[in-house]
Amino acid sequence: MSNLSKLFGSSGSTTDPRKEGLPLFGMWGGSSDSNTQMQFRVFDSNFRVTGSPWGSTCDTTTNYRFGILADASHAYNMKDHGDNFHNNLTTEGYDSWTNYIKSLYQIDQYPHCFHYTASRDGFVTWQSYHQFTSSFEYQVGWTKLNQVLPEGIRPRRTFTNRRFTMREFMGNSDCNCDYYNYESHLLNTDQAYATGTGYNEMCKMLVMVHSGNESTNTSKTIHIFKSSVDLNATTRIKDFFDNLEWTEYFTDTWTNQNVKDWTVVVGNNGWVGFGLKQSNSKRYGVFDCNQKGVGVDTTGASRQWSTWHDFAGSTTTSYGATNGHQYYTKFQTTWDGTWGMIYSPYYYYGCGINAFCMSIENPRKFININQTKSGRANPYVAWGRTGFHGGWSDNCDSEVWQTYAFAFDPKDSDHTIDTRVYKGSTSGEGAMPDNNSLVGGDYANKTGVCSLDAMRTGLHGGTQTTNYPMLMGINWWGSYGKGDASYGGK
């Protein structure tokens, strides 16, 4: 994988300019009323501080957030939509934005968060201003492509797919900047609603799920497009379709509570994982999307590996796209692009996690990830080379902040053997035991359940300062390379 990103350019040795250093995250620490103390810092995957935020401030009541948020500069009353970040996030809906910002829904693989995000230098921004209920992410974010990209690269272009049309947007703004109707390339038009699309940049393969409507219709046509040009390198979407090497399709009937939840992971080996939230649980299935020949293997049964798999971990009442567009099932990848994650909350609107994690090399290799928190959550983001972390925002008064961090083996793609997961601990002895045991575990393919454990980070909020830290995505992790002090080696 590490060499794939070097393919950019003609020399074969040029680093792709999109490539970033290891993931950063933002940490917001405010006092309970967000009007007496506040800190915002950006940390790297080694939990070292980076950048220079606007700084901390204490004991002022002149205005809420002290202008740390850019939004305050053009808010009407300087209150910035409220005054409280610390709420526990239990049963509140997305319109209760003060809680939603800590939600699992806040972020996916795209570099911009849906609520608060921050630059590498610590400038925090409210993404959706005064009309967040009508913004892109809350209505049509589910149409974005799930992208599998080379090491260190996140989607820098936002392509969407709806009906028979792909569009390009600038980030998560509402303005189109490209449009293409690909209907003439379809070998079957029985189902007219694109309801899930995945793209693999290494394979230049685009895989779409088309349904009979945009709600609960179970009829599916899956279209596979293999081009000779990379969609992310095209000037226009049309160029991708003008250079198709082949296209095929297959039809099937798939159970779905809401078609907007479909998430598509196009593996490097041509096998494709399709996952979604289904009622309180999730489902995941893998199909062979390699070239079979026109008119060959046009049924799902002829291409499916194994069966549909229901989530094997603990579930409870939780929300998906059927409860609101913005609750659509999300997708992320690790920094090195070797592992992907299809996920949704464990508990109601945003706490805990129910996830399938799969090898990007071979989506037939997957396990179940579970964290059963029912309050005080945080989003999960990519962490380190081959991992994720997040999920914890309990009061850090006199405590260090913790995360539920876990990591995979980037070379582990054999679905006939157990999957190794590395974990941490809340104590040094737990993280580095006085024995030869693995800190983590090996989990059976398909049925293995990895129950996440918290680990301490060393980041401390001091004492007598009630704070419920909020984790934010960072929109640029810094250029990849030895000049980046936050890069963790390799």
Next chain:
Amino acid sequence: MATYYFNLKGEPATPFTVSGEEMVSKGRGIKAIAPEGIEAWRLSYNLSTKAVDVAYEGLSEEDAIAKKLEDDVAEAAATLQAEKDARAANEAE
């Protein structure tokens, strides 16, 4: 009553036999009997009593959620008050 599997911290992990037995066999799970009809978020395995506890026992799911929210708000308020008291005490010194 039904079998439920918990992790070693007593948190609900899975209701499924194949996945649960793997956890137990590899030393990272606990097999226990839990009441049926209770959402998993209310279940926990008590490591001291070696039995399953049910949060807000006797309440419906709706009432349990309401009570949880009430408790969380109360806890947050108490925490904030404690912080204010401590700060005031510091300033008085």
